[in-house]
Amino acid sequence: MPSGVIEAKLAAMGLTLPEPRQFPRDNRQGCVQVGAVMFVSGHGPHHPGMDIVRQGKLGADVSVDEGYEVAMACGLSILATLRAALGDLDRVTRVVRLMGMVNCTPEFDLMPRVIDGASDLFFNLFGPERGCHARAAVGMASLPRQQPVEISGEFEVSDR
Numbered sequence: 001m002p003s004g005v006i007e008a009k010l011a012a013m014g015l016t017l018p019e020p021r022q023f024p025r026d027n028r029q030g031c032v033q034v035g036a037v038m039f040v041s042g043h044g045p046h047h048p049g050m051d052i053v054r055q056g057k058l059g060a061d062v063s064v065d066e067g068y069e070v071a072m073a074c075g076l077s078i079l080a081t082l083r084a085a086l087g088d089l090d091r092v093t094r095v096v097r098l099m100g101m102v103n104c105t106p107e108f109d110l111m112p113r114v115i116d117g118a119s120d121l122f123f124n125l126f127g128p129e130r131g132c133h134a135r136a137a138v139g140m141a142s143l144p145r146q147q148p149v150e151i152s153g154e155f156e157v158s159d160r
Contacts, residue, residue, distance in 0.1 A: 006089035020084040030081035044147040045073035059108030071117030094156035
């Protein structure tokens with residue numbers, strides 16, 4: 001059952017959060033808070049409840065539309081990590097910046113359209129005042145586990 005305004009909005013959008021990603025080694029974690037900013041580690045499409053492409057390259061065997069859905073799943077995985085760390089997504093006061101990495105062929109140049117899957121999620125979920133953010137969307141020769149997309153970000157959070 002959704003516990004706050006943001007989780008209720010997620011449910012109304014027909015979206016669910018996965019379990020928070022478990023990082024494989026003790027030398028890193030899903031997020032680190034410094035002052036009022038939560039720095040979130042790179043997240044791939046770790047959402048078992050979504051029917052999405054789990055491996056592949058944009059420009060070869062993954063379409064832009066599929067990549068957009070993968071980026072949305074990355075955003076949902078980020079939200080799961082934030083909820084685990086904060087206890088309540090209503091504590092997110094601003095999406096500050098996203099860094100989107102797209103596993104793609106050298107000639108592929110639609111990385112911004114792919115990462116829009118996460119940007120649109122955050123914009124629609126938090127609204128234009130809190131959800132509009134700075135962003136980078138870049139192409140990579142490869143990503144861990146051959147995942148199509150990985151996204152990290154920074155979020156302003158309240159103490160409440």
